[in-house]
Amino acid sequence: MGVSISSKGNSGPSKDFKPQMFGLMFAGIESVNSFPSIFMFTEKAVVAAELFKISRECGLDDDGEPVFPVMPMQYFASYQEMMYTQSFPAVVKVGSAHAGYGKMRIHDHHDMEDFRTVLAMTNTYCTAEPFIEGEFDLRIQKIGNHIRAFKRTCMSGDWKTNTGTSIVEELEVTPKYRRWAEEAGKMFGGLDICTVDAIHEASTGKEFILEVNGTSSGLAPDMAAEDNLHIREVVLEKMNQKFVAHAGAAVAEQEPGFFEGAAAGGNRGLAAADGSKPGGDDA
Numbered sequence: 001m002g003v004s005i006s007s008k009g010n011s012g013p014s015k016d017f018k019p020q021m022f023g024l025m026f027a028g029i030e031s032v033n034s035f036p037s038i039f040m041f042t043e044k045a046v047v048a049a050e051l052f053k054i055s056r057e058c059g060l061d062d063d064g065e066p067v068f069p070v071m072p073m074q075y076f077a078s079y080q081e082m083m084y085t086q087s088f089p090a091v092v093k094v095g096s097a098h099a100g101y102g103k104m105r106i107h108d109h110h111d112m113e114d115f116r117t118v119l120a121m122t123n124t125y126c127t128a129e130p131f132i133e134g135e136f137d138l139r140i141q142k143i144g145n146h147i148r149a150f151k152r153t154c155m156s157g158d159w160k161t162n163t164g165t166s167i168v169e170e171l172e173v174t175p176k177y178r179r180w181a182e183e184a185g186k187m188f189g190g191l192d193i194c195t196v197d198a199i200h201e202a203s204t205g206k207e208f209i210l211e212v213n214g215t216s217s218g219l220a221p222d223m224a225a226e227d228n229l230h231i232r233e234v235v236l237e238k239m240n241q242k243f244v245a246h247a248g249a250a251v252a253e254q255e256p257g258f259f260e261g262a263a264a265g266g267n268r269g270l271a272a273a274d275g276s277k278p279g280g281d282d283a
Ligand SMILES: Nc1ncnc2c1ncn2[C@@H]1O[C@H](COP(=O)(O)OP(=O)(O)O)[C@@H](O)[C@H]1O
Pocket: 071, 091, 093, 097, 098, 099, 100, 101, 103, 129, 130, 131, 132, 133, 134, 137, 159, 160, 161, 162, 197, 199, 210, 211
């Protein structure tokens, strides 16, 4: 059975569907993406770790720029370890929240100290990174082998383009964006569905990858009908691989046993099959 499931069960302020997911895993249900990858996606810090790994492996392009340019973030296991050493303004991101939750812009080290005392009231980690004055956000979406690119421009002046009013336009999938999607598709042993979110800096035109989402990505409303068909293809393909291909393999495995000895004993296998006396060593 194929299942497509949101990986951010624990994402909002108070929802956690991980126990339901564990039930499906326990029962051996197959999924798109794999359940182990969905489990990893429930922790933003673990996702960031995987992004840094990909970035290291991809290295630099001919211009000396990172092929997979992940935003330089710092990780703090708790408020006690918070010692931010990058530039201000900064952005802090608390725990594994998504959809804009748990993120604050920090103008200077005084704000950061205030934030640190608020983090002390929680039981979780945070990351911090430089604030980028973005011209627009980018989203590269991969569903199976089908890749799209979007840009999201904020119209309401909110620094988080996913919480304010914004317009979404489709962009050409350049080789650079295709590579991002393909590299992200290797995360956690392989992803059928993922989106790479990046920000395009207004002053320099540089692009920084902020995060990768799995099956919780959501579809652009205008393309949702078509993309749902791509998801359907991915699910069918996976079901074929798991069940139909597996059934074929099972038959193939039996065959050598059935004709066992045919190579050594001439028509022995056939003789055994039709019930006549074999003409080999046993005759
Ligand atoms: N370092 C940053 N500089 C400027 N804007 C940022 C930065 N990080 C995030 N944002 C904005 O906030 C939005 C939400 O941040 P993101 O890291 O994608 O978390 P979420 O999981 O909540 O979507 C992004 O889409 C982007 O518009």
